[in-house]
Amino acid sequence: MSLTFLPQDMNWVCEPCGVPLEQGKVELDYLGNTFHVELPVCPKCGAVFVYEELALGRIFEVEQLLEDK
Amino acid sequence: MRTSELYASEPVRTSLGRTLRPGGEALTRHMLQLVRPAPGSRALDAGCGCGATLGLLLESGARAFGLDLNDGFLREAAGDGRAVAQADLAHLPMADGSLDLIVCECAWNLTDKERVLAEFFRALRPGGVLALADIYARGYRAGEWPVRCCFTQATDLRTVLEQVDGAGFGIDVVEDHTAMLKRTAADFVFRHGSLFGFWQAVTGDAGLAEMACAASRESKPGLFLLLAHVPLQ
Secondary structure (H helix, E strand, O other), X not given: OOEEOOOOOOOOEEOOOOEEXXXXXXXXXXXXXXXXXXXXXXXXXXXXXXXXXXXXXXXXXXXXXXXXX | OOHHHHHHOHHHHHHHHHHOOOOHHHHHHHHHHHHOOOOXXXXXXXXXXXXXXXXXXXXXXXXXXXXXXXXXXXXHHXXXXXXXXXXXXXXXXXXXXXXXXXXXXXXXXXXXXXXXXHHHHHHEEEEEEEEEEEEEEOOOOOOOOOOOOOOOOOOOHHHHHHHHHHOOOEEEEEEEOHHHHHHHHHHHHHHHOOHHHHHHHHHOOHHHHHHHHHHHHHHOEEEEEEEEEOOOO
């Protein structure tokens, strides 16, 4: 089961493609671990949007944990 | 919540599912590949929970049954047709030398550990195998856990080996599977926002959650797998 992480404001557009981002399934891989989550994704080029709160919060803590820090 | 049943809490069960422990089925399958239980062998799952490992033991052809203290888990395991009973691992309800294999996964740290090792040794036949997986402390101190759980009685690995050896076992395999524990913790972080958030969800108390995080930083929990045997006379 994947967890969903969406920013409060979903009015994001992929700049190269000019297409609004949509909720999509993403695999996050780090140090041999894969996490199945849902994030804003460009339906055209597949670019993933990791918003700041997610990057500095959960993802940062997971990195520290996996790196044994 | 009875603090001795961290594994029974909703946040833990939601993440870990029926296996109730880090490493899940993958670690158990790996363990059973090392042990290779013979068809018809008499196997005990000591601390069987919902019966996930029992199912794998039965798949391997062993005559397996499980013991646990938790009524709810035992009902769940029995509902799947597993042979289970309620018993304290410190007082195993079986004769001396009556077992070929004992599997004990993330339950030993919740018990009177040396008493339980003595019971395991008594109940296994000469040549019988103990497969033990549990938390150990990799850090500079054990940490002061505010809740009684599988981390509370975890010791350094050297102490684990001394206790198993001291009970009379011959140790054959020792493996570190801390990566699986870290993966479990990472899943908790994703689900609850942080380890603090996880412990707050489990304990319902921010102060206890902070203490648990501090204990975790000090003790740096790891996960070991150990195989040992009862020496032949």
